[in-house]
Amino acid sequence: MSPVLSVRTKILIAIVAAVVVLSGVMYVISSGVLLASYQKLEREAVIKDLDRATDGLKGFVHANIMGKMYDWAEWDDPYFYVQTFDTDRNVTFEEEILPVTALYNLNINVLLFTNLAGRGITIRYADLENEQPGPDAEAEEVKRIIVSYPSIINHPDINEGSEGYILTPKGILAVASRPLTQTNGDGPTSGSLTFARYLDAGVINEIADTTHLALEVYRYDEQQLPDDVLEAKQKLTGDTKYYTKPLTPTTIVGYTLYNDIDGKPVMIIKITDPRPVYAQGQLSFLTFLIISGLAILVFGFLIVFLLERLVISRFVQLTSDVSKINDVHDLSIRVDGGIKDEVGRLADKINQMLLWLSASQKKEAAALEEVKHGKERAEELVQVRTKELRQEKDKLQESNVLMDTMVGNLPVGIVLAEAPSGKILVANTTAQKILGADLDPKKDGTIFSNFAAFKREDGSPYPDEERPFSLAVSQCRLVAKNDIMIDRADGSRRLLSVVAAPISSSNGKVTSVVDVIEDITEEKVMERSRDEFFAVASHELRTPLTAIRGNANMILDMYGKTIKDKDMAEMLKDINMSSERLISIVNDFLEVSRLEQGRFEIHAQDIDVTTTIDKVTRDMKGLADEKGLKLEYKAPEKQLPKVHADPARVEQVLVNLVGNAAKFSKKGSIHIEAEEEKGAVVIRVTDSGTGITEHNQALLFHKFQQAGEQMLARDITQGTGLGLYISKLIMSAMGGTIGLEKSEIGKGSTFFFTLPLASKKEA
Numbered sequence: 001m002s003p004v005l006s007v008r009t010k011i012l013i014a015i016v017a018a019v020v021v022l023s024g025v026m027y028v029i030s031s032g033v034l035l036a037s038y039q040k041l042e043r044e045a046v047i048k049d050l051d052r053a054t055d056g057l058k059g060f061v062h063a064n065i066m067g068k069m070y071d072w073a074e075w076d077d078p079y080f081y082v083q084t085f086d087t088d089r090n091v092t093f094e095e096e097i098l099p100v101t102a103l104y105n106l107n108i109n110v111l112l113f114t115n116l117a118g119r120g121i122t123i124r125y126a127d128l129e130n131e132q133p134g135p136d137a138e139a140e141e142v143k144r145i146i147v148s149y150p151s152i153i154n155h156p157d158i159n160e161g162s163e164g165y166i167l168t169p170k171g172i173l174a175v176a177s178r179p180l181t182q183t184n185g186d187g188p189t190s191g192s193l194t195f196a197r198y199l200d201a202g203v204i205n206e207i208a209d210t211t212h213l214a215l216e217v218y219r220y221d222e223q224q225l226p227d228d229v230l231e232a233k234q235k236l237t238g239d240t241k242y243y244t245k246p247l248t249p250t251t252i253v254g255y256t257l258y259n260d261i262d263g264k265p266v267m268i269i270k271i272t273d274p275r276p277v278y279a280q281g282q283l284s285f286l287t288f289l290i291i292s293g294l295a296i297l298v299f300g301f302l303i304v305f306l307l308e309r310l311v312i313s314r315f316v317q318l319t320s321d322v323s324k325i326n327d328v329h330d331l332s333i334r335v336d337g338g339i340k341d342e343v344g345r346l347a348d349k350i351n352q353m354l355l356w357l358s359a360s361q362k363k364e365a366a367a368l369e370e371v372k373h374g375k376e377r378a379e380e381l382v383q384v385r386t387k388e389l390r391q392e393k394d395k396l397q398e399s400n401v402l403m404d405t406m407v408g409n410l411p412v413g414i415v416l417a418e419a420p421s422g423k424i425l426v427a428n429t430t431a432q433k434i435l436g437a438d439l440d441p442k443k444d445g446t447i448f449s450n451f452a453a454f455k456r457e458d459g460s461p462y463p464d465e466e467r468p469f470s471l472a473v474s475q476c477r478l479v480a481k482n483d484i485m486i487d488r489a490d491g492s493r494r495l496l497s498v499v500a501a502p503i504s505s506s507n508g509k510v511t512s513v514v515d516v517i518e519d520i521t522e523e524k525v526m527e528r529s530r531d532e533f534f535a536v537a538s539h540e541l542r543t544p545l546t547a548i549r550g551n552a553n554m555i556l557d558m559y560g561k562t563i564k565d566k567d568m569a570e571m572l573k574d575i576n577m578s579s580e581r582l583i584s585i586v587n588d589f590l591e592v593s594r595l596e597q598g599r600f601e602i603h604a605q606d607i608d609v610t611t612t613i614d615k616v617t618r619d620m621k622g623l624a625d626e627k628g629l630k631l632e633y634k635a636p637e638k639q640l641p642k643v644h645a646d647p648a649r650v651e652q653v654l655v656n657l658v659g660n661a662a663k664f665s666k667k668g669s670i671h672i673e674a675e676e677e678k679g680a681v682v683i684r685v686t687d688s689g690t691g692i693t694e695h696n697q698a699l700l701f702h703k704f705q706q707a708g709e710q711m712l713a714r715d716i717t718q719g720t721g722l723g724l725y726i727s728k729l730i731m732s733a734m735g736g737t738i739g740l741e742k743s744e745i746g747k748g749s750t751f752f753f754t755l756p757l758a759s760k761k762e763a
Helices: 007-064 076-083 091-097 101-106 136-147 201-211 227-235 276-328 342-351 355-408 429-435 468-475 521-559 566-596 609-626 647-663 723-733
Strands: 110-115 120-127 162-167 172-179 191-198 214-219 242-248 251-259 265-274 413-418 424-427 453-455 479-487 493-504 510-519 605-607 630-634 643-645 669-677 680-687 737-744 748-756
Touching (some): 007 162, 007 172, 007 201, 007 242, 007 251, 007 265, 101 110, 120 136, 136 172, 136 191, 162 265, 201 214, 227 242, 227 251, 227 265, 276 342, 413 429, 468 479, 468 493, 605 647, 609 630, 609 647, 609 680, 643 748, 647 669, 647 748, 723 737
Parallel strands (some): 630 669
Antiparallel strands (some): 162 172, 172 191, 242 251, 251 265, 413 424, 413 510, 453 479, 479 493, 605 643, 680 748, 737 748
């Protein structure tokens, strides 16, 4: 006879079966929904990276090839070279402008001129890796392929070029082409100019670094493609633009096609991405399963508990009590009736004999139940808190590893030193290389103040109290110095830029200092060499230019009216004007050199700035009238106070601003205003010119940057781009300021500069 299962066992088996079935259903549903959604997100992320790779390839052609062509395509020399190639070939242009070394400087493999008939007339082909001319056979084959693309050599619009990629026997060629026009941009075109660069491993690595992608590129017509790329090529047909495939649990690959200039597939792009989204989905899925499982277990436990508490235990208790009463025949024993249901009513009949025992039994059962629940709750809280502490510890360790890695790989030196002792707590590798010293905090005696001999640039000792570390500790503020010279252990001397940032405790006391160290030795040498070169070259140029201008003036004065050849007279005028402009440019260079090196004097005095403004208005009126502009000075109702400044320098700055306003205004007016504001006189020059974009506004007041919108156009203003830079240096020397107050495209700009009042100037 098989054993009979108890009611408690049957109920427990039923609940366990229900929990297992429910867990299986939840697993199937959640895996189908959660993981599928994360896989969709992962594919979308890979597609975005494929688009970035495609944009990177397009950007390379536009920035590194098309961007180098504008000066060549809009130039009289190549324009007429192609136009007259068949009738009067310019051999000098080929020898001086088109040597193969020009391709090395441009970092391109191919330079090709084609005429209007679509015939390639001149090609230069270079092996960039070995810096030598490429084989003639390869050059002719490349020329044949390029000429076979009408979209490359034919340009209906002289303002539009073409760019993209094509296939050649040697490899994938990045190609950009523009129509040839004259220097002033006038047409019609005489042919086209094509630049090309092979898409070699170096270029691909450069694009990969720029886009931060693991990028691979394969020829579309390559016969020996890897199996995965061949599979992707077969998938990328019809409307299928992208193909993605998980490679490993941690990596996924994506593929897409890139078409040539005529829209035919030229290469297959492959990227390899990590799978953080999939990993997050796995983690979320696992977390969901764990939480769901715990919830189901708690639910099952609650059901078992309630059944045990409300039904089973009562039956068991009643059976036990009745059996005991029957065994001992003690009618004083009572049973627990519980709820007043059928069991309770039965128990009440028995409890009439067991009343005295039931009260004590209830108290004992309640106490035991409370202890049981308290123990379970305490164990659950301990487990939860232990898990939270473990997670926090792991996050802290990850953060420490990440911080150490970041600091160790910074391109500048980082030193954390204890204050005020200077004991080194942390130092990265870059700092040790710059200082040429072992800064290991574990070694004794590695004190920050003793690791190197501090000196000034002139070789004199650097006082301890003036060092960035000492100032940061004593003044509790950020301190920056770029004049610190050190003698390293290897005997070399380096010039450093040091920024010291104090770290304070809650009571305001500086406990440590972070020093950011940068080696600026080479930068300083380059800056001095550049300034000395400009000064010497400009000075040496001025003497012969002055002679040219003088002789040209003398010829014009003495023989100008007697010269009957108009072309000869025009050439003499061009020589005179060009020499004057070159002398002006040289003077600007010399002026910048003197201002930057402090070799000039400011003869400041108390002046009435209105007099200077009136003089500039009279002097510049002729220039404004020539351009059809109205130049006026609106004097304030209240007389301006005197300012403390050099009148000649004030006039120089104002003339430059008015000249720029006239230069960039085609019609309208130029207004000069002056008023007193906050202890200074502010002078404003407002024009109705072309205006300046926000991007180009950031370039103002820098060397060789002009105030117009078309800053990169060739010879757009006949200026050097030094006027605003010189004006800024002059205003700084006089204690004033200069800047752009506002500018709106198509409506004009307002520049201003300030001069200190005479009463505010210290004696």
